[in-house]
Amino acid sequence: MTAVGIDAIEIWTGKLKLDLAETFAPEKGEDPEKYTKGLGLHASSFPDAHEDIVTMGANAAHRLMDRKGLTPDDIGRIDVATESAFDNSKPVSTYIAGCLEQVYDEDFHHANKGERKFACIAGTQSLDDAYNWIKAGRNRGRAALVVATDTALYARGDPGEATQGAGAVAMLITEDPSLVELSTDQGYGSADETDFLKPNQQFPSVDGKRSMQVYLARMREALEDYESVAGASHPEDFAYIPFHTPFPGMVRKAGLLGYRHMIRNTSVEEELAEEIGLQPREEDYEDREAYEEAIRNHMDDLKSTAEYQEWYGEVIEPTLSIARQVGNWYTGSVHIARASALKSAAETGVDLAGERLLVGSYGSGAQAEIHAETVRDGWKDEIEQLNVDEQIEGRYDLSFEEYENVHDRHNHDKTIEMEDFTVPDEEFVFTGRGRMNERL
Numbered sequence: 001m002t003a004v005g006i007d008a009i010e011i012w013t014g015k016l017k018l019d020l021a022e023t024f025a026p027e028k029g030e031d032p033e034k035y036t037k038g039l040g041l042h043a044s045s046f047p048d049a050h051e052d053i054v055t056m057g058a059n060a061a062h063r064l065m066d067r068k069g070l071t072p073d074d075i076g077r078i079d080v081a082t083e084s085a086f087d088n089s090k091p092v093s094t095y096i097a098g099c100l101e102q103v104y105d106e107d108f109h110h111a112n113k114g115e116r117k118f119a120c121i122a123g124t125q126s127l128d129d130a131y132n133w134i135k136a137g138r139n140r141g142r143a144a145l146v147v148a149t150d151t152a153l154y155a156r157g158d159p160g161e162a163t164q165g166a167g168a169v170a171m172l173i174t175e176d177p178s179l180v181e182l183s184t185d186q187g188y189g190s191a192d193e194t195d196f197l198k199p200n201q202q203f204p205s206v207d208g209k210r211s212m213q214v215y216l217a218r219m220r221e222a223l224e225d226y227e228s229v230a231g232a233s234h235p236e237d238f239a240y241i242p243f244h245t246p247f248p249g250m251v252r253k254a255g256l257l258g259y260r261h262m263i264r265n266t267s268v269e270e271e272l273a274e275e276i277g278l279q280p281r282e283e284d285y286e287d288r289e290a291y292e293e294a295i296r297n298h299m300d301d302l303k304s305t306a307e308y309q310e311w312y313g314e315v316i317e318p319t320l321s322i323a324r325q326v327g328n329w330y331t332g333s334v335h336i337a338r339a340s341a342l343k344s345a346a347e348t349g350v351d352l353a354g355e356r357l358l359v360g361s362y363g364s365g366a367q368a369e370i371h372a373e374t375v376r377d378g379w380k381d382e383i384e385q386l387n388v389d390e391q392i393e394g395r396y397d398l399s400f401e402e403y404e405n406v407h408d409r410h411n412h413d414k415t416i417e418m419e420d421f422t423v424p425d426e427e428f429v430f431t432g433r434g435r436m437n438e439r440l
């Protein structure tokens with residue numbers, strides 16, 4: 001069976017930076033460590049005046065096509081995943097294709113274009129759609145382009161304000177891919193939830209604390225559903241576990257939940273039993289409350305064991321390095337988590353070819369998907385092409401007053417005047433809603 005998966009990836013961060021410890025915390029009267037240690041975030045990315053979800057997506061896609069030597073004729077499908085769309089009719093993929101057609105002699109008339117919406121999980125759903133399209137043999141030798149692009153904003157003063165971010169991830173899905181092969185081992189956890197939603201509004205109505213509970217509940221269901229297909233998973237099965245990362249503190253909780261689930265009835269649990277006891281079982285407790293209290297205590301004990309900390313340091317921590325600097329990218333978030341992990345392996349000389357990843361995607365509203373991937377032989381050459389560190393380093397550092405202007409401009413759909421903070425260079429730029437973006 002031919003392998004299908006991600007052949008190449010490109011990342012485009014919004015060019016403005018809000019430093020959470022230096023700039024945000026003093027204005028909010030908060031201890032900087034609430035952000036850097038508690039949430040695990042150092043900075044957020046924002047789009048400059050000449051950027052929006054279309055230009056960020058088109059710039060990531062163009063860099064990817066350019067690097068791989070592709071033209072529109074090589075691509076049979078363009079799916080854009082976003083929860084920041086500004087058009088209720090035309091999909092963002094048509095705007096992005098329109099940008100790309102300005103720099104190629106060919107057009108994308110043959111390509112099937114669409115827009116996927118299910119909060120942050122839509123990027124992974126688009127990957128699944130592309131995988132199924134190729135596996136079904138409907139691609140006629142062409143590749144699929146998946147772009148996850150978002151400007152993730154919360155109302156000023158909302159607890160979510162510290163977790164904002166903006167950027168795009170472009171992924172090329174092909175047969176015989178260089179980066180990772182997607183597997184059919186996949187599980188879901190899904191329910192109708194109202195903890196985070198945006199009915200005809202720019203900023204989400206969000207119950208932050210509840211949203212964390214929903215994330216964990218759906219992720220647990222997805223893991224159980226995945227195991228019903230793939231068999232029980234164990235902590236040593238996966239080189240990395242990239243999760244959807246609204247902020248790294250959320251992944252700290254998801255990682256612990258996953259570990260606790262995976263060591264159940266294994267030799268790891270037996271080894272830890274003397275130190276912290278066995279995992280509590282509901283039948284041993286009089287009521288649900290007592291059982292939940294016992295679980296909380298057990299989780300706290302588990303978290304402090306050397307075994308867990310070593311596993312977390314190797315398998316989860318490397319997935320968080322980009323998110324710590326850019327914040328939540330909604331649909332792109334789990335894909336920058338995968339990129340962070342592969343980048344870390346390349347930088348530390350780990351040979352990942354043939355190793356497996358377990359990818360935990362999540363979208364509010366709510367749905368989680370767990371699926372496995374296998375790293376391909378060409379992964380290192382591919383991942384070393386990313387210039388994301390350079391982009392992060394090159395962002396313009398906003399003052400708090402500048403941040404407030406940028407935030408207002410995005411809230412008012414870019415109708416507020418704002419000067420560029422950075423100089424665009426050979427890239428697509430925003431020229432006004434309803435008008436074609438231009439390439440400089």
Ligand code: CAA
Pocket residue numbers: 031032033034035037038039120158159160161162163196206207208209211212215244245246247249250328330362363364
């Ligand atoms: N030093 C170190 N740590 C500190 C600290 C300090 N001085 N002050 C606080 N902390 C810790 C807290 O103990 C807490 O950690 P734990 O959860 O491990 O206890 C952490 O910092 C955050 O502090 P608070 O809980 O007090 O933070 P908050 O209530 O102001 O905001 C939030 C947290 C509600 C999640 C908020 O960020 C939010 O609403 N975010 C948006 C919603 C979201 O991201 N939900 C995640 C799941 S939904 C999803 O994933 C979809 C999506 O992309 C949105």
